[in-house]
Amino acid sequence: MGRTPNVDDELMHARLAEVFRANGYAGASLSDLSRATGLQRASLYHRFPDGKPAMAAAVLTSMESHFGEIFELLASEPDTAEGVAEMARRMALVYRDGRMACVLDTMTLIGAPPEIRAHAARLARAWLQAMAGAAVRAGAAEQDAERRARAALVRIEGALVVARVLDDPSVFEQVLGELPDLLAR
Amino acid sequence: MGRTPNVDDELMHARLAEVFRANGYAGASLSDLSRATGLQRASLYHRFPDGKPAMAAAVLTSMESHFGEIFELLASEPDTAEGVAEMARRMALVYRDGRMACVLDTMTLIGAPPEIRAHAARLARAWLQAMAGAAVRAGAAEQDAERRARAALVRIEGALVVARVLDDPSVFEQVLGELPDLLAR
């Protein structure tokens, strides 16, 4: 039985996440992670005896939990279009209005440990399932709902890439605005 | 006046590109690049005295030239929908049917030199311009054409990310199929 995650852990994971998301798994050095958290490298190893892979895993687990809350919100909102709009608002925060990359993108390049990539794949599938569920509640047939959910994820991830490349976050905000129509129409 | 690029150069750039695209800029080590090209690290430095940044720049220049040919094709095809379909077929080759990442994504993370990121941004803008031009020739108003081109790039980049994360290249093929409708309708 591990100990209960506390506020400090969450803050730490958020700071680690920033580094992994911006630099990718391979690009995130222990020095970067040390600087971002304010802890010396040895202290990071005290908290994560298995080193960088364990830090990346903690980031994904934390992300998974944060996203899980958003998916629950989406599932419990009776007005599906409003639920999707709320998800979009939460995603705007997560991705800092398009200025911060997604772990699914930057932590899945060659160089990341296979367990990390598998973890990211699980997160992506949970996200697809949550969005497809919303589409079904909005009246879509199962297959169509899955199609729409996939389209939504494609646009979100693509918008984050394009926003970064062009240094123009508006691309992302544009896509967020399309989500209610795409998923709940 | 530099020397004329020959077949060997193109092959070498293609092999370097594979490493940068799969691993990202930071994740592509000289050892990786050496293995991929069959040249020792010192030999790579003979060809690229400015080291890894120069190799990445060569990859982008090579990519730019390859894409430029595709854009010319797109611009010269009288049947715009057919031109877009041909672009899609070329992109399927470039991205190995969704199994290989895009430089615009993986070479623009924090850790890549600013010149590399600027180079990637130029390539992205040229691509957008080429697609918007096609949309205009298909009858779209200028603003709408730009919107459609941006949507196309978002979907292509997003599909590559999602295909990688889910290990399901079909996501990319699906998006390629949508392009003629999106751009030339």
Place this chain on the structure above:
DNA sequence: GTCTATATTTGGATAGAC
């Protein structure tokens, strides 16, 4: 639990023989 100090390996880069 955090630190300084250090070990070890890898990565980027150069020198010089062939």
Place this chain on the structure above:
DNA sequence: GTCTATCCAAATATAGAC
């Protein structure tokens, strides 16, 4: 033009004091 050998810096990881 490519190689082996080497250098130096950076990255991961550990030891042990406090």
